[in-house]
Each structure stands twice: as structure tokens, then as C-alpha cells.
Amino acid sequence: MYVSPNSGSRADLLVIDDTLANLRLLVNLLRENGYKVRAVSNGYEALETIQKSPPDLILLDILMPDLSGYEVCKRLKLDVNTQDIPIIFLSALSDGLDKVKAFTVGGSDYITKPFQVEEVLARVKNQLTIQWHKKQLQLEILEREQAQEALRVQYQREQALNRVIRSIRNSLEISTVFSTAVTEIGQLLQADWVAIVQHFSQHRSWQPIVEYFPNSDLAKLVNAKLSSPRYLLTERLKLLQTFCVENPQEILDEFNQDLVEQYPRIWLQIPVYSDGEVWGSLSIVRHHSVPWSETDVELAVVVTDQLAIAIGQSQLYQQLHQVNQELEHLANLDGLTQVANRRRFDRVLEQEWLRLRREKLPLSLILADIDYFKLYNDTYGHLAGDDCLRQVAQTIHQTLKRPADVVARYGGEEFAVILPNTSLPGALQVAEHIRQAVFNLQLTHQASPGKGVITLSLGVSSLIPPMDEEQQILIQKADQALYKAKKQGKNIVCKL
Numbered sequence: 155m156y157v158s159p160n161s162g163s164r165a166d167l168l169v170i171d172d173t174l175a176n177l178r179l180l181v182n183l184l185r186e187n188g189y190k191v192r193a194v195s196n197g198y199e200a201l202e203t204i205q206k207s208p209p210d211l212i213l214l215d216i217l218m219p220d221l222s223g224y225e226v227c228k229r230l231k232l233d234v235n236t237q238d239i240p241i242i243f244l245s246a247l248s249d250g251l252d253k254v255k256a257f258t259v260g261g262s263d264y265i266t267k268p269f270q271v272e273e274v275l276a277r278v279k280n281q282l283t284i285q286w287h288k289k290q291l292q293l294e295i296l297e298r299e300q301a302q303e304a305l306r307v308q309y310q311r312e313q314a315l316n317r318v319i320r321s322i323r324n325s326l327e328i329s330t331v332f333s334t335a336v337t338e339i340g341q342l343l344q345a346d347w348v349a350i351v352q353h354f355s356q357h358r359s360w361q362p363i364v365e366y367f368p369n370s371d372l373a374k375l376v377n378a379k380l381s382s383p384r385y386l387l388t389e390r391l392k393l394l395q396t397f398c399v400e401n402p403q404e405i406l407d408e409f410n411q412d413l414v415e416q417y418p419r420i421w422l423q424i425p426v427y428s429d430g431e432v433w434g435s436l437s438i439v440r441h442h443s444v445p446w447s448e449t450d451v452e453l454a455v456v457v458t459d460q461l462a463i464a465i466g467q468s469q470l471y472q473q474l475h476q477v478n479q480e481l482e483h484l485a486n487l488d489g490l491t492q493v494a495n496r497r498r499f500d501r502v503l504e505q506e507w508l509r510l511r512r513e514k515l516p517l518s519l520i521l522a523d524i525d526y527f528k529l530y531n532d533t534y535g536h537l538a539g540d541d542c543l544r545q546v547a548q549t550i551h552q553t554l555k556r557p558a559d560v561v562a563r564y565g566g567e568e569f570a571v572i573l574p575n576t577s578l579p580g581a582l583q584v585a586e587h588i589r590q591a592v593f594n595l596q597l598t599h600q601a602s603p604g605k606g607v608i609t610l611s612l613g614v615s616s617l618i619p620p621m622d623e624e625q626q627i628l629i630q631k632a633d634q635a636l637y638k639a640k641k642q643g644k645n646i647v648c649k650l
């Protein structure tokens with residue numbers, strides 16, 4: 155019963171009565187029963203005392219000169235700082251106590267004079283108990299609201315973090331990961347600028363890779379400033395330190411100091427590392443001067459860790475992509491002559507056959523065979539033979555002008571040239587150029603019964619691919635033409 159609803163210590167009561175005998179009686183009674191009691195004898199003094207130090211409970215005489223108890227009560231109820239203090243009115247029945255009015259103006263209870271000790275104590279205790287429960291309830295509501303708010307904030311953060319992580323896992327495009335990260339963290343931390351800044355150690359420079367700006371004025375400023383290569387926060391980042399900047403004096407370099415001075419704000423800077431070295435930083439700026447909370451920093455660090463993983467993944471992916479491309483290239487190349495191999499020839503011929511069949515356009519094929527090549531190998535050896543194959547392959551390759559034309563090593567000393575969108579006269583012309591170019595190489599072939607140099611025989615076929623035929627028909631025809639060229643004395647071009 156002695157406990158204050160506010161402080162947990164003894165309850166603090168204020169007694170207000172203009173009759174000193176009443177005042178003394180009540181003060182003594184209440185003190186004897188363990189309360190802390192203050193006493194005043196008029197309304198104005200009461201208001202002043204209450205303003206300075208609000209009591210837990212007020213006992214208030216109704217009939218007083220100057221300011222009545224009702225008036226004091228009304229004024230207290232109008233002030234947010236005092237409106238919750240319970241008031242017990244004191245009145246003699248002979249004073250004409252208006253019970254309804256007492257409650258209407260905001261009184262909690264009333265006691266009639268002459269005072270009965272038990273009644274006074276019971277009513278005081280009653281009001282203090284009600285007040286204590288009220289406070290407890292308010293406290294519980296507040297705690298619940300705070301807990302709910304904390305949960306809401308935590309939920310929002312987890313959602314945002316999940317979005318960032320999902321984006322990182324779902325995207326091989328590092329730029330998508332970066333832009334998701336800065337937008338999410340910018341919105342979540344109510345930042346005015348978020349940037350992922352990459353450090354280029356060779357040039358000793360920093361460059362924002364991606365930025366988030368809810369405020370476009372700042373965007374202009376930052377972009378202008380970042381053209382300066384000086385970004386000396388590097389030293390802090392190199393120590394792998396996360397740090398907050400709250401005072402422009404802390405920032406030594408010109409670029410950052412300018413910004414901090416123009417915009418009263420705080421910076422949060424977190425290093426992003428890859429392979430144990432500083433790759434760059436996540437830089438977050440807020441105008442309003444709410445300090446970074448521990449959870450803000452934790453969240454930013456988690457995002458930064460995810461970024462580091464994404465950067466590592468992206469680098470691996472790029473390497474893998476490059477290796478795959480090299481492998482793909484190698485898989486399509488003839489190792490000896492460095493022109494397309496038979497595998498690629500088959501694929502290109504099929505693709506072009508289908509495409510030109512749809513488009514009803516001609517496809518031509520040249521098959522070229524080195525004359526007396528077995529004799530060349532027997533005479534000069536296989537190393538010289540390989541060298542000869544390389545030279546002939548490269549010569550054919552150089553003769554072709556259009557990117558879609560493909561030369562492939564078809565067999566031992568046999569080459570094939572695919573000429574899409576080329577009719578027979580065009581293909582014959584190309585074949586003749588090839589024959590001439592190889593002849594012009596003047597590769598000595600003493601054992602040859604022909605011209606004493608390496609020559610080619612070439613067979614040409616050309617077709618607008620018919621609907622009911624496959625590309626083998628084109629190969630057969632070119633092969634027959636080649637056979638004809640061989641029969642007719644070699645070093646010539648034949649068509650079928």
C-alpha cells in the first residue's frame with residue numbers, strides 16, 4: 155500500500171486544504187501509515203507544487219478561497235503532465251457536496267468530513283492500487299508495442315536480406331546483384347546514398363560501380379566529386395575495418411570531407427574483400443543524424459559478405475566461361491592445320507542446308523584434294539607433308555572473303571569449303587581462285603608427274619536444297635566432280 159505507482163518507492167501524496175486543522179490531521183494520519191506526504195493550503199500553491207513535482211495522489215479540499223478544489227482539478231486534467239494523477243475530493247456534507255460534479259470535473263473519489271480514519275486509509279489505498287494497475291497496463295501495452303515494432307523492423311530486414319541473397323543466387327549477372335543490394339539496403343536503412351565502390355590498386359583509384367540515390371541533387375554532387383581519384387579512406391579499408399564517420403574532421407581526404415561538410419550526415423563504410431584483399435567498399439550515407447545502430451551495421455556487414463560471395467562467384471563464372479569458350483573452339487578445330495575440323499564441317503553443312511532449304515537459296519560445296527600427296531610424303535617425309543597441309547589449308551582460308559564461308563579439313567589431304575548463298579558460277583570462281591593460289595605457292599614436288607609443284611584438284615557442287623533430300627547429296631555430287639577432275643589430269647576445277 156505504500157508503493158508509488160511511478161517509482162516503486164513509498165507513495166507520494168499531496169494534501170490541499172485551507173483549514174489548517176484538517177491539513178494537520180490528514181498529514182499526521184497518512185505519515186503514520188507510511189506515506190510520504192506534502193501539504194499546501196491553497197489552490198495556486200497547489201498547482202505550482204504539482205507542476206514542479208507531480209505526486210502519486212492528491213487529496214483536495216473543495217471549498218477554498220481564491221481557487222476552488224473543482225477549479226484546481228479542472229486545470230490539472232487539462233495538462234497532459236498531470237491529468238493522470240488521481241484526485242480524492244475532501245468536503246463536509248454541510249458544505250453542500252455535489253458528488254456528480256466531483257466526478258464530472260475528473261475526481262476519482264471523495265471523502266466527507268469529519269474524517270473517519272479507516273475510510274480515509276481505505277480510499278487512499280484503493281486509488282493507489284487502481285493507479286498502480288493502470289500504470290502496469292500502460293507499461294505492458296508500451297512493451298508490447300515496442301516488441302511489435304522491433305519484430306516488424308526485424309521482419310522487414312530479413313525480407314530485404316532474403317531478396318538480396320535470392321538475387322545473388324539467382325543471378326549470374328553481377329550488375330543485377332549490385333543494383334539489388336544497393337536499392338534494398340538504401341530503402342531499409344533510409345540512406346541518402348549507397349554505393350558499391352571498387353578499388354583499382356594499380357591506378358590507386360576508386361570508382362562507384364553502382365549507386366542508389368533517393369535524392370538526385372546528391373547524385374550530381376557525388377558523381378562530380380568521384381571523378382577525383384583521391385579516396386583516402388582506403389587506408390582504413392585496407393585494415394579490413396568497418397567504420398562509421400560522424401565528424402567531418404575524421405575524414406582527411408578532400409573528396410569525403412567536402413561531402414560531409416556540405417551534407418550533415420553520417421557515413422558507414424564497410425570493406426568488401428575478395429581473396430583476402432580489399433576489392434572495394436559498401437559506402438552508405440545518411441543526412442539525418444541518427445547514429446548507426448548495431449543492427450544497422452550488422453545488416454550492412456551481412457549484405458557485404460553476400461556481395462563478396464557474389465563477386466567470387468562471378469569471377470569463377472567468368473573464368474569458367476572463358477575456359478568453356480576455349481574448349482569449344484578447340485573442339486571445332488583441326489589440330490594440324492588450324493582450320494575447322496570434320497565435326498564442325500558436318501554441323502555447319504547441316505545448319506546451312508536446313509536454313510537455305512527454308513529460304514530457297516543456293517548452297518555450294520567445294521571438295522579439294524592435293525594431287526600426288528602420298529608421293530610427296532614418301533619423297534619428303536611426314537613432317538614436310540604436315541607442313542604442306544598447313545600451308546594449303548591457310549591458303550584456302552585466306553582465299554575466302556565472306557565470314558560465312560567455311561573451310562574444313564575433310565580427310566587426310568582433302569579439304570572442303572562450304573559456300574552459303576552461292577550459286578554454281580560463284581562457287582566455280584572461288585574454286586578457281588583456290589586452285590590458282592595453291593599453285594602460286596610453288597611448293598616443290600619433284601616426284602609429281604605433273605607440274606613439279608603442289609597442285610589441287612577441285613570438285614564443285616551447288617544446289618538449292620530440295621525438300622526431300624539431305625545434305626549428303628551435295629557431298630556426293632562434289633565428290634563425283636572431284637573424281638572427274640582427278641580423271642581429267644588433275645590441277646583443275648570440275649563441276650557435276
Ligand SMILES: [Mg+2]
Nearest residue numbers: 172215217218
Ligand atoms: Mg475548505
